[in-house]
Amino acid sequence: MKSEIPPNTVARLSLYRRLLEAWLEKGTTHLYSHEIASMACVTPAQVRRDLMAIGYSGSPSRGYSVDALEDSIGRFLGSDTVRKIALVGMGNLGRALATYFVSRAPRFRMTAAFDNDPRKTGRVIAGCMVHPVEAIPGIIPAEGIRTAVLALPPESAQEMADTLVKAGVKGILNFAPVPLRLPGDVFLENRDVTASLEKVAFFSGQPREGN
Amino acid sequence: MKSEIPPNTVARLSLYRRLLEAWLEKGTTHLYSHEIASMACVTPAQVRRDLMAIGYSGSPSRGYSVDALEDSIGRFLGSDTVRKIALVGMGNLGRALATYFVSRAPRFRMTAAFDNDPRKTGRVIAGCMVHPVEAIPGIIPAEGIRTAVLALPPESAQEMADTLVKAGVKGILNFAPVPLRLPGDVFLENRDVTASLEKVAFFSGQPREGN
DNA sequence: CTGAAGTTGTGAAAACAGTAACAATGTTAC
DNA sequence: GTAACATTGTTACTGTTTTCACAACTTCAG
Numbered sequence: 427m428k429s430e431i432p433p434n435t436v437a438r439l440s441l442y443r444r445l446l447e448a449w450l451e452k453g454t455t456h457l458y459s460h461e462i463a464s465m466a467c468v469t470p471a472q473v474r475r476d477l478m479a480i481g482y483s484g485s486p487s488r489g490y491s492v493d494a495l496e497d498s499i500g501r502f503l504g505s506d507t508v509r510k511i512a513l514v515g516m517g518n519l520g521r522a523l524a525t526y527f528v529s530r531a532p533r534f535r536m537t538a539a540f541d542n543d544p545r546k547t548g549r550v551i552a553g554c555m556v557h558p559v560e561a562i563p564g565i566i567p568a569e570g571i572r573t574a575v576l577a578l579p580p581e582s583a584q585e586m587a588d589t590l591v592k593a594g595v596k597g598i599l600n601f602a603p604v605p606l607r608l609p610g611d612v613f614l615e616n617r618d619v620t621a622s623l624e625k626v627a628f629f630s631g632q633p634r635e636g637n
Numbered sequence: 638m639k640s641e642i643p644p645n646t647v648a649r650l651s652l653y654r655r656l657l658e659a660w661l662e663k664g665t666t667h668l669y670s671h672e673i674a675s676m677a678c679v680t681p682a683q684v685r686r687d688l689m690a691i692g693y694s695g696s697p698s699r700g701y702s703v704d705a706l707e708d709s710i711g712r713f714l715g716s717d718t719v720r721k722i723a724l725v726g727m728g729n730l731g732r733a734l735a736t737y738f739v740s741r742a743p744r745f746r747m748t749a750a751f752d753n754d755p756r757k758t759g760r761v762i763a764g765c766m767v768h769p770v771e772a773i774p775g776i777i778p779a780e781g782i783r784t785a786v787l788a789l790p791p792e793s794a795q796e797m798a799d800t801l802v803k804a805g806v807k808g809i810l811n812f813a814p815v816p817l818r819l820p821g822d823v824f825l826e827n828r829d830v831t832a833s834l835e836k837v838a839f840f841s842g843q844p845r846e847g848n
Numbered sequence: 849c850t851g852a853a854g855t856t857g858t859g860a861a862a863a864c865a866g867t868a869a870c871a872a873t874g875t876t877a878c
Numbered sequence: 879g880t881a882a883c884a885t886t887g888t889t890a891c892t893g894t895t896t897t898c899a900c901a902a903c904t905t906c907a908g
Contacts, residue, residue, distance in 0.1 A: 430894095432894075432895065433836050434896095436835060436836045436840075437829070437833065437835065437836045438832075440832045458855070459855080459856075460855090466816050467816035467817065468816075468896095470855095471896080471897060471898070471899095472895095472896070472897080474855095474857065475857090475858085475895095475896080475897090477857095478856095483856080483857080484855085484857090485855085485903090485904070485905095486854075486855045486856045486857090487854065487906085488855085488904075488905080489855075489856085490856095503838075503839055504839065504842055517733075518737070519730075519733040519737065521729060521733070522729035522732070522733040526729070526730065527834075530814070530831070531830075534838070572838075572842065573834075573837055573841040595841070596840075596842075597837040597841030598837065599833055599834055599837045603741070605677050605678035607678055613837055613840035613841060615833055617828060617830075617833060618648070619734065619737065620742050621648040621649075621651040622648070623738075623742070623745060623784070624647060624648065624650075625644055625647045625648045625651070625826060626784055626809065626810045626824055626826050627722070627784045627808060628642075628647045629644070629807075629808055629824035630783040630784040630806070630807040631783065631807075643864075645864095645865070669885070669886090670885075670886075679866095680866080680867070680868095681885095682868070682869095683865095683866065683867080685888090686888090688886095689886095689888075694886080694887075695885085695887090696873085696875095697872080697873045697875080697884075697885045697886045697887090698883085698884060699874075699875080699885085700885075700886085701886095850907100850908090852906090852907085852908105853904105853905090854903105854904095855903085855905100856904095857900105857901095858902105859899095859900095859901105860897105861896105861897080861898070862895105862897070863896070864893100864894080864895070865892100865894075866891100866894095867890105867891080867892070867893090868890085868891075869889090869891090870887105870888090871886105871887095873884105873885085873886075873887095874884095874885085874886090875882100875883085875884085875885100876883080876884105877881090877883100878881090
């Protein structure tokens, strides 16, 4: 028995859902794979395979039911229950992320934010109560938080990651520009902005083949 | 003749270089692949393969010369000349990125920033002069900017991307949570924070095998 | 009812990324 | 000088992700 979901599929499902929600409001009832593909800027085959992964079936000649598919993706991603997130680091990036999530990603709740700067702790910033980092071992398990976002300077990222994992966190979205050494059972997604920009800058220079 | 650099290799090279710089300051002259690998949290084979891609050779029993390797990566990534970047969108995220680049990524120069909010244009924010978006077709070609960062609300992202491409931009780092439709010769890197978080949250729930 | 049109679901192939393995090589000890 | 050692450079392999291609299916027109 083997059932593994590719991480990229999960990310695309998130996108499909957002696109479907827009069509749902417009009253569209059915969409073909090539229509979804066009909106998501991927191939139709990719869409069909992604939907196969979650076991949702459309109908030939009618396509996918927007309503049922949206529901199916939602249940697969597990978002009937709003998911709790911890944010560590309330610098410029941390604040921007907090603001973004409050206004644009209502499916996630920033249950707790942490910072080691006493001028920031004890206050509500961008809609989030900011606690001192010493409170991590108390709050994370109590709230049952399993997912954390790291928006820290590189110096403290590894230490905070260790603290979070010890407190029970099982997935980290890391914006600090340093590699993190974590146990294998913790899912890690690095979003090193410098490396991303280096990549884009590199391929901006090189000519690339058109389509 | 075939010489293609995997995008992931470029991103890792960026990381290696930053790690090497730190050792360079400490006066270390040589490092083995397994030492670099350990710092970067990848396998030694991965490091050797990445360095093979840029044609740098180390010496058996002495490893890689920190100095020469740093230089070699630098020349490969093309950063002898500081690279010019345009930032579009000076909201919370845009400001955070601008601040970050000014202080932490001196190899990139945010040559120009753009926003459509008149309260922001004409001023210097986070060390960047902010121009109205109407100035894009004038400034981008004049400065020879080929790389842009999009930190915009989803509604205007596609339109700004089109404007940038028309002005000569060949690579876009997109933080807006929408897919962009671009010509095939433009390199696109999406950093959809919602999708990233959805991915991490999904795998935080599922138990994963340890190492 | 039958055929045409167009879509889905999926096995097979291709492209891509990462790992393992090992011959070749430089270094050191003696 | 030579043998032992540890590391590099590279090829072959493994595994994952994406694309291709097509049989099976549903609908509709006539």
